Amino acid sequence: NAGVTQTPKFQVLKTGQSMTLQCAQDMNHEYMSWYRQDPGMGLRLIHYSVGAGITDQGEVPNGYNVSRSTTEDFPLRLLSAAPSQTSVYFCASSSLSLNQPQHFGDGTRLSIL
C-alpha cells in the first residue's frame, strides 16, 4: 500500500545545480501537485496537473518545471538551484472529485548552499 512515494528524502545541492524530485502514486489519481513548505507559512502550490499531458502553474512556479507523461509520475525539476529554494517539498495526489482529500508523500527536504 505505497500511496504517494517521493524520492529522495533529503538532498543538498550547490547553487546553480539542477535536479529532479520524483513523485509517484499508485492510486490511479488524476490530480497531482507539488507544494513547498517554509517556516511560518502554509503549504504553497508550485505546479499541478489534472491528468497525463496537462500541467499548470500554482502560486510559486518560478524556477521549477514539471511534466506529466503518465498518470503515475509527476517529477519536479529545479533548473538552476538557488538558496531561496531551500525548503521541504511535498507531492500530493487526489481523484478529480472536489470533495476528496489530497494524499501526501513524506516530503523531500532540500538544502541549497
Place this chain on the structure above:
Amino acid sequence: ILNVEQSPQSLHVQEGDSTNFTCSFPSSNFYALHWYRWETAKSPEALFVMTLNGDEKKKGRISATLNTKEGYSYLYIKGSQPEDSATYLCALSSNDYKLSFGAGTTVTVRA
C-alpha cells in the same frame, strides 16, 4: 489563491483538557474546506472535507464545524492526549482542484 487564516498560531493544552481553534476565510467562494493533521517528520493526513454550511464532521475525539455565512470553521479536540500533538492545517479548494492552505495551528499536549 484563496485567503485562509488560522488562529492561534500555536497553543498548549493540558492532557485531558479540550481545546478548539479557528480557520477563517473572508470569502465563501470556494468548493470545500479541508482539515489536515500534520505530525512532525510525517506527511499531512486528511481529517475532514466539508462542503456545506452547517456541516459537522467527527473522527474519534476530533470534530469540526463549518459556517460559510460567517466565514469560519472550528476544529475541536475533546480530552486531549499527547498523540494529538501536531500541526493542524486548514485549506480551501476551488473549482479547479487547487488547495490554498493556512499557516496552521500547532497543538502541544502537556502530560
